[in-house]
Amino acid sequence: MLTRRGFLRAGIAGTLLLGGAAVVGRSLSGYHLDPAIARRLRVLSPKEYLVMQAVARRVLAADGDDAPSPDSVDVAGAVDTYVAKLPSAVQRDVRGLLQLVEHGSSLFRGHVARFTHLGAAEQDATLVDWQRSSLTVRRRGFQALRTLAFLGYWRDDRTWPLIGYSGPMLPKRPG
Amino acid sequence: MIQRGRDITSDTTLDCDLVVVGTGAGGAMVAREAARAGVKVIALEEGAHLGPRDFTQREDEMLPLLFQDGGGRTTDDGAITVLQGRGVGGSTVHNTNLCKRAPATVLDGWGVDGWRADQLAPHYEVVERDLSVAPIEESRVNRNNAILRRGVEKLGWRGGILSHNRRGCVGSGFCELGCSFDAKQNALKVLIPAAVGAGARVIAECRAERVLCKHGRAVAVQARALNADGRAGATVTVRARAVCLAGSAVGSAALALQSGLPDPSARVGRGLRLHPGAAVAGVFDEIVEGWNGIPQSWECTEKLSFDESPANDDRTWIIAAFAHPIGLASSLPGFGPAHMKLMRLYPRISVLAAMLHDRSEGTVTVSGGRPVVKYAVDGADQRALLRGMAACAEILFAAGARQVIVPYAEPLTLSSASEVGRVAARGYRPLDPMLTAVHPMGTLALGRVVDERGRWRGAESLWVADGSLFPTSIGGPPQLSIYAAGHKVAGHVIESLR
Numbered sequence: 001m002l003t004r005r006g007f008l009r010a011g012i013a014g015t016l017l018l019g020g021a022a023v024v025g026r027s028l029s030g031y032h033l034d035p036a037i038a039r040r041l042r043v044l045s046p047k048e049y050l051v052m053q054a055v056a057r058r059v060l061a062a063d064g065d066d067a068p069s070p071d072s073v074d075v076a077g078a079v080d081t082y083v084a085k086l087p088s089a090v091q092r093d094v095r096g097l098l099q100l101v102e103h104g105s106s107l108f109r110g111h112v113a114r115f116t117h118l119g120a121a122e123q124d125a126t127l128v129d130w131q132r133s134s135l136t137v138r139r140r141g142f143q144a145l146r147t148l149a150f151l152g153y154w155r156d157d158r159t160w161p162l163i164g165y166s167g168p169m170l171p172k173r174p175g
Numbered sequence: 176m177i178q179r180g181r182d183i184t185s186d187t188t189l190d191c192d193l194v195v196v197g198t199g200a201g202g203a204m205v206a207r208e209a210a211r212a213g214v215k216v217i218a219l220e221e222g223a224h225l226g227p228r229d230f231t232q233r234e235d236e237m238l239p240l241l242f243q244d245g246g247g248r249t250t251d252d253g254a255i256t257v258l259q260g261r262g263v264g265g266s267t268v269h270n271t272n273l274c275k276r277a278p279a280t281v282l283d284g285w286g287v288d289g290w291r292a293d294q295l296a297p298h299y300e301v302v303e304r305d306l307s308v309a310p311i312e313e314s315r316v317n318r319n320n321a322i323l324r325r326g327v328e329k330l331g332w333r334g335g336i337l338s339h340n341r342r343g344c345v346g347s348g349f350c351e352l353g354c355s356f357d358a359k360q361n362a363l364k365v366l367i368p369a370a371v372g373a374g375a376r377v378i379a380e381c382r383a384e385r386v387l388c389k390h391g392r393a394v395a396v397q398a399r400a401l402n403a404d405g406r407a408g409a410t411v412t413v414r415a416r417a418v419c420l421a422g423s424a425v426g427s428a429a430l431a432l433q434s435g436l437p438d439p440s441a442r443v444g445r446g447l448r449l450h451p452g453a454a455v456a457g458v459f460d461e462i463v464e465g466w467n468g469i470p471q472s473w474e475c476t477e478k479l480s481f482d483e484s485p486a487n488d489d490r491t492w493i494i495a496a497f498a499h500p501i502g503l504a505s506s507l508p509g510f511g512p513a514h515m516k517l518m519r520l521y522p523r524i525s526v527l528a529a530m531l532h533d534r535s536e537g538t539v540t541v542s543g544g545r546p547v548v549k550y551a552v553d554g555a556d557q558r559a560l561l562r563g564m565a566a567c568a569e570i571l572f573a574a575g576a577r578q579v580i581v582p583y584a585e586p587l588t589l590s591s592a593s594e595v596g597r598v599a600a601r602g603y604r605p606l607d608p609m610l611t612a613v614h615p616m617g618t619l620a621l622g623r624v625v626d627e628r629g630r631w632r633g634a635e636s637l638w639v640a641d642g643s644l645f646p647t648s649i650g651g652p653p654q655l656s657i658y659a660a661g662h663k664v665a666g667h668v669i670e671s672l673r
Contacts (some may be wrong), residue, residue, distance in 0.1 A: 001406065058511060062515050063513075086245045086544075089545060090245070090247060105240040117495075127510065136605055137253075139605075140252065143253065144247075145605060149510075151501050154518075164464075166524075168468075169347050172231075
């Protein structure tokens with residue numbers, strides 16, 4: 001479901017390459033997140049939040065106008081909340097994966113742009129690259145990204161009318 | 176009493192006769208039986224002690240509480256999601272209550288004295304009585320399972336109703352997120368209270384980290400109390416006359432390896448079976464709303480043969496496998512508008528799963544203090560799995576599906592039964608399609624790592640009572656067999672302590 005421990009140590013050359021890109025990427029700047037949102041984050045950095053948000057916008061791109069947008073249900077914030085409940089090793093993997101997507105994807109596509117700086121079509125093409133990759137580690141990363149985005153979106157009551165889901169029998173608890 | 180790790184704020188040493196690691200089907204049964212026999216028992220559980228009032232029916236809230244790694248545990252290559260429970264009651268808290276004895280051919284095939292079907296039968300009988308196991312009433316079969324039944328009957332295949340351990344079930348359909356209505360007659364509801372009532376002490380939120388041995392005997396378990404945010408706090412040392420491992424085929428093997436326990440068989444952590452399964456979705460004109468009602472009440476056994484010859488590729492058990500929105504979204508292929516379009520079909524989708532009676536063997540190792548599960552589906556198992564997936568498609572078409580979706584990364588969409596051969600043609604490679612496993616078994620196997628009583632070979636006073644014991648796949652839901660194994664091993668443990 002999520003990425004798991006050992007993702008960054010998959011034992012293939014591609015992993016080292018991607019890992020290097022991620023390390024370089026951590027020191028790059030240029031990410032601006034509303035300070036009020038940034039203050040609420042428990043695990044993700046503002047940069048990682050923005051990468052998750054960019055991924056969610058593509059993974060959850062709608063086929064109609066009636067679907068709540070990923071931003072309106074704060075998919076990236078929900079992912080942060082969810083990941084905060086997981087073991088620290090899993091938290092590290094999720095954060096590492098988001099760094100890889102941001103800085104590692106371009107190495108396979110012949111340019112140096114960060115994922116968050118790409119246009120929608122190029123972001124989609126990047127995700128398809130991960131999905132179809134011959135490297136297991138990238139296919140696995142794709143599955144993890146997809147699942148995180150789905151988790152952040154379909155947990156929200158506002159998305160359920162779209163699919164006719166009646167939801168829990170119990171009322172939602174405050175907080 | 177049931178104590179929480181967060182309430183243990185300083186290093187503590189406790190003494191007892193028997194320390195049990197894990198409170199799932201096996202561990203809870205050992206704890207209950209031993210406590211009733213007058214044995215002073217302490218049971219350690221990594222997860223929390225939750226009850227019906229904690230089960231909110233929301234996936235994002237319950238997954239981190241009820242599953243290891245929030246449901247994100249996978250094999251090392253990420254190809255198989257390995258769903259394992261955590262918390263008092265273990266996987267019995269989130270499972271769908273399936274109760275089925277292991278087939279006699281499997282049990283007898285193990286060749287382990289005391290574990291033949293006729294020898295294990297009395298233990299099964301106790302479990303079935305105590306957990307109120309009974310067939311699901313026909314009127315409780317929900318629409319998703321009715322589709323399975325309709326398809327199977329139309330094809331003239333083998334199938335039938337399943338038995339469960341539920342009483343007072345309202346059919347909410349949220350079994351996999353814990354029962355808010357306390358209808359599950361499981362380890363959490365039945366066995367743990369009985370164990371505590373007989374004097375056992377349960378320490379939840381307490382992670383066992385090492386079994387300590389002295390002069391060839393297991394003498395204690397060293398654990399760490401976990402604070403409210405899951406971080407390790409005080410050290411809890413439980414000294415005991417006997418130690419019983421019951422933390423699952425992954426957890427028990429990892430603890431054994433981490434502890435450096437004697438391993439004369441060189442089989443600790445080996446022989447892992449998983450029952451990996453693949454889901455196949457059918458799109459219907461009728462409303463299915465598979466999330467309502469009892470999730471798994473019917474089975475198809477047409478493609479499940481226990482003939483152990485290498486040529487037997489009919490080794491899948493087919494059951495309904497519906498999920499709530501996050502689970503379904505993850506199992507449907509693709510992303511973006513195409514995926515959203517599939518999600519809109521949710522109320523008209525029926526999902527079946529082919530679960531493999533596997534022969535492939537994986538391993539459990541430890542890295543950085545955490546378990547690593549390695550498992551590759553071998554060629555013969557791939558063939559069997561693909562046959563099972565094709566059979567799911569056949570059933571769905573026979574039941575009236577207008578389209579069947581096989582969730583490869585590049586979705587395979589079939590429009591009639593004549594196309595099911597395309598499943599085998601597409602084949603399998605890791606992560607395509609994604610597989611899910613909920614039944615790890617076999618890493619501390621009977622007759623290898625432990626003797627026929629469940630006693631460790633190579634160390635005195637050390638016992639195993641969980642799915643690790645099974646030397647092979649059992650080809651069906653294991654909880655009843657794990658409860659029964661716990662009951663059997665408990666008898667030997669009690670005898671050894673007299």
